[in-house]
Amino acid sequence: MKNWIHSKWLDRMAIFLLNRLSHSNMNEGFGGDVEEEFESLLHKWGSRRARRWLWYHTFMAIPKSIKQTLMWASTMMFSYFKIAVRNLQRHRSFSFINIIGMTLSLATTLLIIQLLNTFLSYDEFHEHKDKLYQIHTTRITPERRYETAAAPMPLAQEIAAECPGIEKIVRVKRGLHVLASSNDKVLNIRFKFADPDFFNIFTYPLQWGDKHTALEQPNSIVLTHEVAQKFYHNENPIGQSFHLTDVGDFIVTGVMEDHSHRKSSLRINPLISMNALAGLERLGKMEASISDWQHLAYQYLYVTLNDPQQVEQVATFLRSSSDRHSREGEDQYRFEIQKVTELLPGPELYYGEASVPPIVITVLCVVGALIMVTAGFNYSNLSLARILSRAREVGIRKVVGAKRTQLYAQFTSEAVTITLISLMFAYAIYRIILIPLYLSMFDEIAVLFEFKDDLKILLFFVLFSLATGVVAGFLPSLYITKFRTIEVLKNLKGFKGGMRVMLRKVMIVAQFSLTLVFIVATMAAISQARQSRKMDLGYNIDNVLTMHLQGIEPSQFIQKIEGHHSIVEVAASSSLPGISTTGRTWLKRANANDSVQVEYLYSDANFISTMQFQLMAGDITATQRVANGDRQVYVSEEAARRFGFPSALDAVGSFVQTSQGDNLLIAGVVKDYLHGSVTDEQYPSAMIIQPDRCVRIEVRVAEQAEKEVLAFLRQQWLATESAEPFHCPTYQERFEESLMGVDVIMKLLIFVASMAIVVCVLGMIGIADYSAKTRLKEIGIRKVLGAGEWTILKILSGKFLGLIFMAGVLAAPLALVTGRYVLSIWTNSVDVSWLLVLLGFGAMSLLGLIAVVSQTLKAARANPVESLKYE
Amino acid sequence: MKELTKLEEVVMIAIWRLGDMAYGVEIKKQVYEILGKEYFYNTLYTTFDQLIRKGFINKNFGEPSSVRGGKRKVFFRMTEMGELALEEAFERQSRVWGSITLDGLQRGEL
Numbered sequence: 018m019k020n021w022i023h024s025k026w027l028d029r030m031a032i033f034l035l036n037r038l039s040h041s042n043m044n045e046g047f048g049g050d051v052e053e054e055f056e057s058l059l060h061k062w063g064s065r066r067a068r069r070w071l072w073y074h075t076f077m078a079i080p081k082s083i084k085q086t087l088m089w090a091s092t093m094m095f096s097y098f099k100i101a102v103r104n105l106q107r108h109r110s111f112s113f114i115n116i117i118g119m120t121l122s123l124a125t126t127l128l129i130i131q132l133l134n135t136f137l138s139y140d141e142f143h144e145h146k147d148k149l150y151q152i153h154t155t156r157i158t159p160e161r162r163y164e165t166a167a168a169p170m171p172l173a174q175e176i177a178a179e180c181p182g183i184e185k186i187v188r189v190k191r192g193l194h195v196l197a198s199s200n201d202k203v204l205n206i207r208f209k210f211a212d213p214d215f216f217n218i219f220t221y222p223l224q225w226g227d228k229h230t231a232l233e234q235p236n237s238i239v240l241t242h243e244v245a246q247k248f249y250h251n252e253n254p255i256g257q258s259f260h261l262t263d264v265g266d267f268i269v270t271g272v273m274e275d276h277s278h279r280k281s282s283l284r285i286n287p288l289i290s291m292n293a294l295a296g297l298e299r300l301g302k303m304e305a306s307i308s309d310w311q312h313l314a315y316q317y318l319y320v321t322l323n324d325p326q327q328v329e330q331v332a333t334f335l336r337s338s339s340d341r342h343s344r345e346g347e348d349q350y351r352f353e354i355q356k357v358t359e360l361l362p363g364p365e366l367y368y369g370e371a372s373v374p375p376i377v378i379t380v381l382c383v384v385g386a387l388i389m390v391t392a393g394f395n396y397s398n399l400s401l402a403r404i405l406s407r408a409r410e411v412g413i414r415k416v417v418g419a420k421r422t423q424l425y426a427q428f429t430s431e432a433v434t435i436t437l438i439s440l441m442f443a444y445a446i447y448r449i450i451l452i453p454l455y456l457s458m459f460d461e462i463a464v465l466f467e468f469k470d471d472l473k474i475l476l477f478f479v480l481f482s483l484a485t486g487v488v489a490g491f492l493p494s495l496y497i498t499k500f501r502t503i504e505v506l507k508n509l510k511g512f513k514g515g516m517r518v519m520l521r522k523v524m525i526v527a528q529f530s531l532t533l534v535f536i537v538a539t540m541a542a543i544s545q546a547r548q549s550r551k552m553d554l555g556y557n558i559d560n561v562l563t564m565h566l567q568g569i570e571p572s573q574f575i576q577k578i579e580g581h582h583s584i585v586e587v588a589a590s591s592s593l594p595g596i597s598t599t600g601r602t603w604l605k606r607a608n609a610n611d612s613v614q615v616e617y618l619y620s621d622a623n624f625i626s627t628m629q630f631q632l633m634a635g636d637i638t639a640t641q642r643v644a645n646g647d648r649q650v651y652v653s654e655e656a657a658r659r660f661g662f663p664s665a666l667d668a669v670g671s672f673v674q675t676s677q678g679d680n681l682l683i684a685g686v687v688k689d690y691l692h693g694s695v696t697d698e699q700y701p702s703a704m705i706i707q708p709d710r711c712v713r714i715e716v717r718v719a720e721q722a723e724k725e726v727l728a729f730l731r732q733q734w735l736a737t738e739s740a741e742p743f744h745c746p747t748y749q750e751r752f753e754e755s756l757m758g759v760d761v762i763m764k765l766l767i768f769v770a771s772m773a774i775v776v777c778v779l780g781m782i783g784i785a786d787y788s789a790k791t792r793l794k795e796i797g798i799r800k801v802l803g804a805g806e807w808t809i810l811k812i813l814s815g816k817f818l819g820l821i822f823m824a825g826v827l828a829a830p831l832a833l834v835t836g837r838y839v840l841s842i843w844t845n846s847v848d849v850s851w852l853l854v855l856l857g858f859g860a861m862s863l864l865g866l867i868a869v870v871s872q873t874l875k876a877a878r879a880n881p882v883e884s885l886k887y888e
Numbered sequence: 889m890k891e892l893t894k895l896e897e898v899v900m901i902a903i904w905r906l907g908d909m910a911y912g913v914e915i916k917k918q919v920y921e922i923l924g925k926e927y928f929y930n931t932l933y934t935t936f937d938q939l940i941r942k943g944f945i946n947k948n949f950g951e952p953s954s955v956r957g958g959k960r961k962v963f964f965r966m967t968e969m970g971e972l973a974l975e976e977a978f979e980r981q982s983r984v985w986g987s988i989t990l991d992g993l994q995r996g997e998l
Binding site: 035041042043045046048050051054057077 | 916
């Protein structure tokens with residue numbers, strides 16, 4: 018019995034479905050007919066066969082129904098589109114403002130989408146990406162943790178022998194940078210070592226050569242496309258001999274295809290078989306690392322798993338392995354397994370090759386979303402402001418029989434039409450203006466980005482703008498369809514009373530607030546950019562040339578160049594302050610308990626005077642010899658204070674101790690200076706006088722003598738035995754270069770924020786224009802009665818002033834928070850002060866006033882006859 | 889005047905034959921008798937809609953009965969325009985086939 022009811026219910030459902038699918042407007046007749054026949058079939062055939070008949074009919078109705086739905090939908094879409102275009106033509110200034118605003122924001126967003134796409138597509142091209150993993154090591158010293166991208170070489174053997182679930186293991190090691198010669202050409206090339214399975218786990222197709230055997234022999238070498246081009250042009254180089262200076266002879270066994278368009282976290286250089294490494298290490302050509310568990314620098318371990326599910330097992334194995342190889346009292350090592358496709362975007366790791374900080378992704382997303390929200394908001398805002406003048410249209414449509422959903426569709430389709438038209442313009446702007454502009458702004462790093470349109474991204478553009486249109490159109494349509502028909506038609510002027518005025522006021526305040534937020538964010542970004550450029554470094558980098566000596570003893574080279582009449586002074590150091598630090602260490606005052614963490618570099622005795630550090634106390638040149646091999650050190654004021662010296666003078670002549678127990682004599686205290694990179698956290702700093710640790714020189718040249726000295730240095734450099742090309746940038750150049758990462762994001766931010774401001778101002782113009790238009794008759798009457806332009810301007814703009822002020826008060830805290838968030842990317846960010854917000858408010862008021870006055874002036878100047886002649 | 893499609897023609901004939909009794913189930917049976925093929929209701933109802941739009945038939949509702957789950961029948965009736973259309977369809981058919989007979993066709997003679 019129960020069963021019977023149940024199936025009866027199912028029958029009803031089938032009939033109901035069939036009815037829905039029929040698209041007939043005679044539902045009752047249709048359903049009744051089906052039911053009648055079904056009943057008779059039940060008697061004739063029995064329930065099973067009759068039901069089968071019913072369901073067969075239901076299923077067979079589906080394809081036809083789909084066809085019909087699509088047909089009707091497209092017909093409706095087309096007519097909606099037609100209506101939308103007509104409406105847009107009728108309200109030209111509105112459409113114009115919206116299209117420009119949408120175009121600007123869409124173009125910017127397209128750029129952002131493209132950037133995001135590039136950032137997120139790292140390592141996605143590998144065929145085995147689902148089972149490709151890298152093994153990372155965290156080195157834990159008593160002072161700190163070092164998250165590295167590297168792994169010790171012997172771990173590979175251990176994994177191969179003992180770890181379950183591993184399919185292949187590949188070690189990759191960099192660190193060979195030599196002069197290579199072949200085919201009568203000589204070039205300076207960086208090489209990597211890789212295991213023979215390299216091409217079986219990574220997808221780098223070979224142009225020539227066999228990917229399975231190319232790295233098998235110890236003397237085999239696989240070239241990249243670019244390198245092969247340089248040596249052999251387009252000829253097949255397989256079997257050619259390749260001589261590496263000081264290393265030996267190799268045979269070319271393969272050439273990779275051009276992979277420059279592929280984004281990889283592993284930078285691809287010409288590859289030498291890993292089988293060669295052992296021999297090179299024995300000969301002392303490479304530092305020993307193959308069986309060293311402590312050696313991590315620039316060597317990577319990749320594995321593929323038989324089954325990605327087994328990653329947990331491997332992780333467990335690695336944990337136990339870390340425990341086995343960590344000893345009490347030494348640095349601890351932790352091995353972790355990381356999916357290669359998930360490495361980027363990710364934090365910067367020690368010994369890593371590429372990094373895309375996740376904050377960049379977040380900032381790009383937030384900024385892209387913001388600018389799109391602005392444009393959508395603009396649209397909604399302007400539509401809502403105008404909504405009352407369209408109330409009559411809606412009323413008539415409703416009387417004629419439009420359903421609410423149809424009205425939604427109509428208003429949404431207007432917004433979608435606007436976005437689609439904008440998309441066309443935006444795409445043109447994006448291709449013709451934005452990309453070249455972008456590439457010229459950031460030419461050095463532009464190679465990182467590819468601006469190749471694929472179908473996927475184009476489709477995404479279209480879908481994205483469609484979605485924007487739908488969202489932007491939804492709000493006004495939601496509101497407009499609520500109108501009660503009779504009221505709207507009875508009182509053709511629309512609504513009287515508070516509602517209307519309130520709505521518009523809220524809109525205007527919102528628009529001004531948004532502008533303020535963007536202005537403050539831009540100003541914050543600009544002041545940050547200025548700060549990192551104009552900041553007082555604490556030393557003088559003008560007229561200084563810098564040169565890495567590539568292994569030549571600095572004192573030797575300095576001897577050769579000293580005495581040139583245009584060279585003022587020469588010094589040697591281990592790194593350049595303001596660009597990077599040599600390292601961090603713990604120092605403590607002799608006999609004190611607490612150590613202070615400092616950043617340090619090594620330099621020779623001339624460094625302080627050459628770089629013109631501002632000396633607070635002590636001698637400018639560290640001439641005095643210190644007994645029993647102790648070294649001298651210059652510390653920053655901050656460091657002296659942290660060591661616990663009451664003043665700089667007290668510090669001079671005192672000793673500080675390194676964690677190894679060496680004593681350093683403080684020869685002087687310098688004013689605080691920028692030691693590490695601008696973007697890094699700043700520590701107290703120290704310069705240890707130890708010439709044998711120096712690797713580079715700084716040459717202070719006389720004014721205007723840079724060219725002359727460069728030529729001289731080149732000549733001297735070529736006379737050395739070094740095979741490296743001559744490279745001697747100015748300090749200023751190196752500094753600018755180091756700021757580039759900061760600059761890129763900063764410029765992008767400023768660019769996007771200015772776009773947003775333009776869009777906001779457009780919105781303000783739109784609103785001012787509209788509210789002036791609604792009062793045309795009033796203005797006409799006032800003018801007839803004798804009001805002057807100035808009076809009218811005052812009346813019309815007066816209200817806006819109040820609203821601008823209100824927006825300022827409401828949005829200022831928001832602007833402050835946004836500005837701080839934007840700058841939180843930089844460790845040494847400037848503070849967003851209330852003064853900045855106040856300035857932003859001034860700028861916003863000015864822009865707002867210009868927008869308002871320009872529009873009201875138009876209305877005030879109009880001939881009153883025009884607006885009143887129909888009354 | 890608008891022409892009739894093949895199925896419309898058959899449906900019209902069915903309605904004509906059924907007279908006062910022309911509603912979905914019966915029409916479906918008639919069409920099955922004429923063509924020997926079962927049509928789906930949604931196909932037939934699309935045709936009804938089409939014919940009503942062309943003005944060849946009109947519809948009116950019958951009394952609700954318990955047999956059909958309480959739903960009323962929709963009866964179709966030929967309009968004058970529909971009769972004219974059917975006549976024209978017949979004439980056109982005769983003109984097309986003329987004096988050709990099946991016998992003649994099979995033997996390949998006129």
